[in-house]
Amino acid sequence: APAVVETVTRTTCPYCGVGCGVIATVDEGGSVSVKGDPDHPANFGRLCSKGSALAETLSLDDRLLHPEVGGIRASWDEALDLVAGKFAETIREHGPDSVAFYGSGQFLTEDYYVANKLMKGFIGSGNIDTNSRLCMASSVAGHKRAFGSDTVPGTYTDLEAADLVVLVGSNLAWCHPVVFQRIAAAKDKRPDMKVVTVDPRRTATSEIADLHLSIAPGGDVALFNGLLVHLTRAGAVDSAYVADHTVGLTEALNVAAGRSADLEADTGLSRADLDAFFDLFAGTEKVVTVYSQGVNQSVTGTDKVNAIINCHLLTGRIGREGMGPFSITGQPNAMGGREVGGLANQLAAHMDIGNPDDHDRVGRFWQAPALAHEPGLKAVDLFKAVADGSVKAVWIMATNPVDSLPNADEVARALELCPFVVVTEVMKQTDATKYADVLLPALGWGEKDGTVTNSERRVSRQRAFLDAPGEARGDWWILTEVACRMGFASAFAYERPADVFREHAALSGFENEGNRDFDLSGLVDIDDKAFDEMLPVQWPFRAGEPTAQASEDKRFFSAGRFYTPDRKARFIPTEVKPLALDAGFDMLLNTGRVRDQWHTMTRTGKAARLTSHIAEPFAELNPVDADRLGILPAGLVEVTSRYGRAVVRALVTERQRKGSVFVPMHWTGQNSAKGRIDAVVAPPTDPISGQPGLKATAVNTRPY
Numbered sequence: 001a002p003a004v005v006e007t008v009t010r011t012t013c014p015y016c017g018v019g020c021g022v023i024a025t026v027d028e029g030g031s032v033s034v035k036g037d038p039d040h041p042a043n044f045g046r047l048c049s050k051g052s053a054l055a056e057t058l059s060l061d062d063r064l065l066h067p068e069v070g071g072i073r074a075s076w077d078e079a080l081d082l083v084a085g086k087f088a089e090t091i092r093e094h095g096p097d098s099v100a101f102y103g104s105g106q107f108l109t110e111d112y113y114v115a116n117k118l119m120k121g122f123i124g125s126g127n128i129d130t131n132s133r134l135c136m137a138s139s140v141a142g143h144k145r146a147f148g149s150d151t152v153p154g155t156y157t158d159l160e161a162a163d164l165v166v167l168v169g170s171n172l173a174w175c176h177p178v179v180f181q182r183i184a185a186a187k188d189k190r191p192d193m194k195v196v197t198v199d200p201r202r203t204a205t206s207e208i209a210d211l212h213l214s215i216a217p218g219g220d221v222a223l224f225n226g227l228l229v230h231l232t233r234a235g236a237v238d239s240a241y242v243a244d245h246t247v248g249l250t251e252a253l254n255v256a257a258g259r260s261a262d263l264e265a266d267t268g269l270s271r272a273d274l275d276a277f278f279d280l281f282a283g284t285e286k287v288v289t290v291y292s293q294g295v296n297q298s299v300t301g302t303d304k305v306n307a308i309i310n311c312h313l314l315t316g317r318i319g320r321e322g323m324g325p326f327s328i329t330g331q332p333n334a335m336g337g338r339e340v341g342g343l344a345n346q347l348a349a350h351m352d353i354g355n356p357d358d359h360d361r362v363g364r365f366w367q368a369p370a371l372a373h374e375p376g377l378k379a380v381d382l383f384k385a386v387a388d389g390s391v392k393a394v395w396i397m398a399t400n401p402v403d404s405l406p407n408a409d410e411v412a413r414a415l416e417l418c419p420f421v422v423v424t425e426v427m428k429q430t431d432a433t434k435y436a437d438v439l440l441p442a443l444g445w446g447e448k449d450g451t452v453t454n455s456e457r458r459v460s461r462q463r464a465f466l467d468a469p470g471e472a473r474g475d476w477w478i479l480t481e482v483a484c485r486m487g488f489a490s491a492f493a494y495e496r497p498a499d500v501f502r503e504h505a506a507l508s509g510f511e512n513e514g515n516r517d518f519d520l521s522g523l524v525d526i527d528d529k530a531f532d533e534m535l536p537v538q539w540p541f542r543a544g545e546p547t548a549q550a551s552e553d554k555r556f557f558s559a560g561r562f563y564t565p566d567r568k569a570r571f572i573p574t575e576v577k578p579l580a581l582d583a584g585f586d587m588l589l590n591t592g593r594v595r596d597q598w599h600t601m602t603r604t605g606k607a608a609r610l611t612s613h614i615a616e617p618f619a620e621l622n623p624v625d626a627d628r629l630g631i632l633p634a635g636l637v638e639v640t641s642r643y644g645r646a647v648v649r650a651l652v653t654e655r656q657r658k659g660s661v662f663v664p665m666h667w668t669g670q671n672s673a674k675g676r677i678d679a680v681v682a683p684p685t686d687p688i689s690g691q692p693g694l695k696a697t698a699v700n701t702r703p704y
């Protein structure tokens, strides 16, 4: 029989921050199948429902295949000249801060790197932010306050080695399913291992929990302040560690103790539940506290992060096997974005935009003529600046702010008013593309090539195994072409993603004498072939380290040396700030993901087996609230805030906490008549991180 011709490609799942390895096989007829990569250290062959259905999401239906200008097909030259010309003209007339880029955790690191370099180094503005602002900006800010660096200390193996895993504001079973499976498997093997979930809703994650704390929205700071005080009284303090490696305990403890009497009211938890949790934490050495969007997406998100970290510093439970705070990111490459400085308040390679030494270092490395000195506008403020006319040209890449930012109708209005809007997209019709003056077709998963970094700092390759459809191009290429047309050709002489990666690795090691956490300088000389074949690498991977160490699990802070000037970690005093309902509204809206959908469903919406899990948006309510409000199970309900309204189907369940309503975030104007929930969500942000409080909007919920 003739030999079967097929191509087999190792790549990485494009969805969540777990970063699972995927093996994609294309057979002779062009059919694609996927399976988990048994050798990838994030998943060891496992895939969740979304990852397993990747092959069913690859059709070219509704794809944007050619550049468009003013809704008419255009050549790349025409479109790129127009973008470069309009940006240059706007900068000439109104200054560099009159333009802005809005990127995405869906970017590959190489895309992110080029976008950040162009905007901060050569256009000379900090106005580049990304949808990662909605994902983990509070973790970044909390890490930096405590550690002096944006470092996730632990690894996935720590979650398996822990004797207690505390999951705060994280429906891991649906949102990071393979990490959930790893914890569940570890617990099966070691039944003494305990799991606690902290969430206003009892979710699929709570099914493996020994204790579920149905906390009041916004109660996390109070909970961990209460824990801090309890640990002190229970004799669980690691005094030597605190003395040698930390600063600021007394003040943090005084602030925490100041509201101890209000703990039950502030958390909405019974004394018995609080005691059970506190005793378990105090009595278990190996504790990992995993937290996600219930912590980050809050107007007090940074304080929540630090309240958690404070408890780990107090007990010295950080940097050791099975211990530590662990932020798990929502998107596939939120971490890569952090590495390149893709947020408006970062520089690059974990350097700070406001630090003169870092500024000098990056300026010399890039030979940047106009490196921005000041942070730019963060996501929510960036679109406010579009609305008020101070930003006159905006380029949106690989994301859809008209559906994902809070107060989303206002974002649509801002784009309608904006004189020049560029959108780089894989899809032709989204709620954002209709406002584009120029549409640029991007490559999607399976077509693009580069790297992503997962939640445990592991850099993996996304590899192309499909031909580029139509005239679609990689984001890094599009940005490079615009940079060249703006007159910066010598600094943007990239011909392939490996060129960008080498520069990124070199910058990470540039004048880095072990004084920055992010370091990939061990890969600075990687040639094209080695880049093609690159295995997953966890950072830091420093120049001169043996190659074997690239694949080792690496943990930070084992020696207790942090990245503050005195190398000591900081306790941060975190004040409890109870959430207040807006007058006239009686419930709090929480938004989030469902198991089988991803973001605005442009990919997962194509797979029938994924859409059959949950076919329409819903509002999850407690029966007591449903009775009070006259809402019938499966009846239609209207969810209204000061900002907008949505109509979805009622899902009445005891799993939900009284006074709270949960609506998923995936449905848009393209796939649901009235279920676009971010039109309802309030825009206030955390004052430190700029992350919006996507999980606590004052609303009314009424029968429709």
Ligand code: SF4
Pocket (backbone or CB within 6 Å): 013, 014, 015, 016, 017, 018, 019, 020, 043, 046, 047, 048, 049, 050, 051, 052, 175, 176, 177, 178, 179
């Ligand atoms: Fe993809 Fe996340 Fe599922 Fe892994 S857990 S297959 S990265 S969606």
